[in-house]
Amino acid sequence: MDASEETRDWAELPRDALLAVFHSLQHADVLMRAGQVCRPWRRAAREEPELWRRIDLRRRAALSTSILYHLDVMARTAVTCSAGQCEAFWAEDFVDDTFIFFLSHRATGLRSLRLISCNISKQAALNEAITRFSMLEELELSLCSGATTASGHYNLADTCTAAAKACRNLKCLRLNKYRFHRRSGYDGDSEAMEIAKMRGLRCLQLFGNSLGNAGLAAILAGCAHLESLDIRHCFNVEVNDETRVMCARLQTLKLPDDSMDGYDLSFGNPEMNAGIPGLDFPHNAEMNFGFRGDILWDSW
Amino acid sequence: MSESELAVIKPEVLKTYIWLQCFDGSIQQVEEEVAMFCPMICQEIVKNGTGSSKNHAIALPERVNPANLSLILDYCRFHQITGRSNMERKSFDEKFVRIETERLCELTSAADSLQLKPLVDLTGRALARIIEGKTPEEIRDIFHLPDDLTEEEKLEPLKNINDGPARIRLLNRLYAKKRKELQERHKLKDVQVQKEQKDERSLDELLSFINGDGGSGGRKATKSKKKNKRKDHVENPPKADSEPVNANPDMQDDAEYPFEDADLDDGLDPAMKEELDREVEAFAKRLDSVWKESHIGGNGSARRFPGFNHM
Structure with missing residues (x-):
């Protein structure tokens, strides 16, 4: 086989075979490496929406700094390549208001949205976007920073309201704070009361949330199909016999003082002194990294 | 059996x-x-x-x-x-x-x-x-794959390792704009050259030129003029500074797909390419000074270029 023949054969690797290769690569590698090799590979990377049905651009050790730096641009490209067929979008660090706006117009069929460490300065933008994701079954908004309430606390009650109204199929919800804050004169149950309106919820994770026993009771009463509940570091919840009785029907239960094993995000030490404001996003000096697995979302 | x-x-x-x-x-x-x-x-x-x-x-x-x-x-x-x-x-x-x-x-x-x-x-x-x-x-x-991607495809923002997304889009649009300008200028030059080559000398002048009596002075002058013109053009490229960063309203459109900006033909000659690179470099330097001030956010994450959060 001469050189030219060899070149032709390799470039014309069947589309399905090439897609099998691309499916095994990280999305960042497909866009920045394999997709930049030659025209047939580029076409396969960009013209096959199937490849972009599930976009995962969470932080990975394997991603080089230069790639991490381009996640915003890559994410836009990936969503565009999905041609409206994107069903799952998972991202970390780079998502902001403008990207949320972009996503809500280009991926309305989304069934799973997981945003970690994202900076949403205009919560109205996030809420409006959520209303467009009517098919959403899984939602995660963890370690988010940006718009804060008067008490200096990043509150997602309005977003929960929007999700409860618009996303009738919502089964899994994950709203994790970086650390727990005990604050006086603050209604910690506001998010919980809105979550209670999500009737179809099966899995719920609220790490470091300020909800109390009233909020927990509302959730358990409202979400009749709830199977899995994780309220680790939610120290406003007093675990007593009544609480245990309420939670008896759950298949999986993690209580405030339970071990952090299996928790896959960074977290800080709880702020137990009432009235002292703290940070709601990771602070490099005291980051604890767990492994990055998917506890509640094996089906994805 | x-x-x-x-x-x-x-x-x-x-x-x-x-x-x-x-x-x-x-x-x-x-x-x-x-x-x-x-x-x-x-x-x-x-x-x-x-x-x-x-x-x-x-x-x-x-x-x-x-x-x-x-x-x-x-x-x-x-x-x-x-x-x-x-x-x-x-x-x-x-x-x-x-x-x-x-x-x-x-x-x-x-x-x-x-x-x-x-x-x-x-x-x-x-x-x-x-x-x-x-x-x-x-x-x-x-x-053993062919390197058959065009310069345009290789000039994509993703390839630019040192730039943030907003800055990439600005540079990309500038590249697109400048390439178009240069190619139009190139076409104009070709037309000019053709015009200059049209011979309007009389028969006597042509005969004297053939016989070696000179008569080529006029021609030489036009040639050197043209050379000077080209030299001047390379030495003084149009300043990128004169163009405001956010002058183009479509630069604000962050919701749009960022890769569709540079939809241009290839085939720039080296001189044009050099000129283009100089202009973009000047623009990039100017952009850098603004970029560095607003680049790092409080949480160590890259913030957007001012004027890009249009929501």
């Missing part, structure tokens, strides 16, 4: 066989249960009833050569046996794909044409491991 005689016959004799013909004409006899593991062969047997004899052998696709076929049959032989543990299968698969890259690529093609998805996935994963973390150039070398 009595029952006792049948009992003595080895099970291999009772096996049914299928005849397969490779594209090069070579024919192989394969156990039916092994061959049936390939959906494409299975379809041929069920739908068309071929493969039962040497004369009616199943014609295999072009990509399946005898060497690949024997490998594929080894894979099928192992995997069609039920009751093997996952550990055994995993171990077999790992050893199976420990072959040279070229062979692996051919095997992927062959498995794909036989619709043998588990093997396509296995070889695909092996090829992905080879590709992982490598630059496009390295991948091209490994797979």
Whole structure:
């Protein structure tokens, strides 16, 4: 086989075979490496929406700094390549208001949205976007920073309201704070009361949330199909016999003082002194990294 | 034949066989249960009833050569046996794909044409491991692929390692704009040259020129004028500074796909390219001074360029 023949054969690797290769690569590698090799590979990377049905651009050790730096641009490209067929979008660090706006117009069929460490300065933008994701079954908004309430606390009650109204199929919800804050004169149950309106919820994770026993009771009463509940570091919840009785029907239960094993995000030490404001996003000096697995979302 | 005689016959004799013909004409006899593991062969047997004899052998696709076929049959032989543990299968698969890259690529093609998805996935994963973390150039070398992407495709924002997304989009648009300008200027120059070449000298002047009496002074003058003009043009490129960063309203449109900005032809000559690079460099420097001030956010994350948060 001469050189030219060899070149032709390799470039014309069947589309399905090439897609099998691309499916095994990280999305960042497909866009920045394999997709930049030659025209047939580029076409396969960009013209096959199937490849972009599930976009995962969470932080990975394997991603080089230069790639991490381009996640915003890559994410836009990936969503565009999905041609409206994107069903799952998972991202970390780079998502902001403008990207949320972009996503809500280009991926309305989304069934799973997981945003970690994202900076949403205009919560109205996030809420409006959520209303467009009517098919959403899984939602995660963890370690988010940006718009804060008067008490200096990043509150997602309005977003929960929007999700409860618009996303009738919502089964899994994950709203994790970086650390727990005990604050006086603050209604910690506001998010919980809105979550209670999500009737179809099966899995719920609220790490470091300020909800109390009233909020927990509302959730358990409202979400009749709830199977899995994780309220680790939610120290406003007093675990007593009544609480245990309420939670008896759950298949999986993690209580405030339970071990952090299996928790896959960074977290800080709880702020137990009432009235002292703290940070709601990771602070490099005291980051604890767990492994990055998917506890509640094996089906994805 | 009595029952006792049948009992003595080895099970291999009772096996049914299928005849397969490779594209090069070579024919192989394969156990039916092994061959049936390939959906494409299975379809041929069920739908068309071929493969039962040497004369009616199943014609295999072009990509399946005898060497690949024997490998594929080894894979099928192992995997069609039920009751093997996952550990055994995993171990077999790992050893199976420990072959040279070229062979692996051919095997992927062959498995794909036989619709043998588990093997396509296995070889695909092996090829992905080879590709992982490598630059496009390295991948091209490994797979002997042509470098047939245009400059435009290579000038994409993703390739620019030192820039943030908003800055990339600005530079990309500038590149697009400048390339268009330069090409238009180039066309104008060509028209000018053609005009200048039109000879309007009288017959006497031409005769004296042929006889070597001079008369070429005028011509020389135009030539040097043109040279000077070109020199001046290169030395004083149009200043990028004169153009405000956010002058273009479509630069604000962050919701739009950022890669569709530079939809231009190729074929710039080196001089034009040099000029373009100088202009973009000047623009980039100016942009850098603004960028550095607003680049790092409170949480160590890259903030957007001022004026881009339009929501």
